[in-house]
Amino acid sequence: MKYVITSKGDEKSNLLRLTMIAAFGEYEMEYDALSPEIVISIGGDGTLLAAFHEYEHRLNETAFVGIHTGHLGFYADWRPNEAEKLVKYIANGKYEKVRYPLLKTTVYYELGKKEAVYLALNESTIKSSGGPFVVDVMINESHFERFRGDGLCMSTPSGTTAYNKSLGGALMHPSVKAMQLTEMASINNRVYRTIGSPLVFPEHHQVKLKPVNDKDFQISVDHLSILHRDVREIIYEVADVEIQFARFRSFPFWKRVHDSFIED
Structure with a gap:
């Protein structure tokens, strides 16, 4: 071996x-x-x-x-x-081999630049590069909300014990093929509204984030953080591959x- x-x-x-x-x-x-x-x-x-x-x-x-x-x-x-x-x-x-779900993050850009694809074992977060963070959240191509706040975190089931937990997200068993979206300091008042609670999506769902104003974002994947410019949209999905742990x-x-x- x-x-x-x-x-x-x-x-x-x-x-x-x-x-x-x-x-x-x-x-x-x-x-x-x-x-x-x-x-x-x-x-x-x-x-x-x-x-x-x-x-x-x-x-x-x-x-x-x-x-x-x-x-x-x-x-x-x-x-x-x-x-x-x-x-x-x-x-x-x-x-024996035990499989855990992973998160697929795809970043699409303006001006025809090739998309970037990442796999995460824990989570992917998105924040603005400096200005207000405002994105439209689409679930399976349907508009769900316009989010305003510090950022958003999408985690894997095993990753819910990491940053997701500190944001008030729920803990999920790794056998559940899903992903969880949690908010970072959302703005909720008489003008702005968000759901205000974590959302859990099954493996056949897709979540799309579309910039409203600023198109430059700081996107992290586990321990890696990269500034992405001229972003058109970010798509989160449960990956079609899984990590194998030797048990x-x-x-x-x-x-x-x-x-x-x-x-x-």
Whole structure:
């Protein structure tokens, strides 16, 4: 089996990476950074997000597993002292693959510029580049509302525990193929109105954002943030590809929520 190990870059994570590579040497495992069948990230959820984007072109062939060298993560759920056990499980192929939905973001531009397409494991956010943020929200080509505020966040089910939660969004189980739109400081008064609550869309729905005034936006995809100019529209959809996680043991999603936000 071909594998690769990514690291957060700190001393603890780097040392554990070298230790695991040495342990894999006792098995018929091949270190391959170009076409791995399994990606092991060591660090935290941010490290796994970076690994996901590095290998997002191989989602159908590659599974991911994370080891946290700091706090328990939603994606990095193995502890450093379990690394030896994890090596044996991987080498013996004792795991199943669990799939999580992803978010597809497509940005279309004026003046015939080629569109930009992104995949997100957590979320995509959109804010203005400096002026007022005003967009028309279209659901399946029908006008839903004209949003005014700081911005909007569209998250995946697994990403609802991240930025979405801090915005007051609901938590969704990753088995639900959907996406959730949450507001950032919307303006609601006698003149301006928004729905004022998170919206959950099933996989066959499409959400389109059309600029009203300013056409320059700061658009983020997970940890990546890029200024996009002359935007015509942004389309959000549940992606037709999914990420695969290598699952070696039962670790229910709601237990992760409990351990992360209530008590560990």
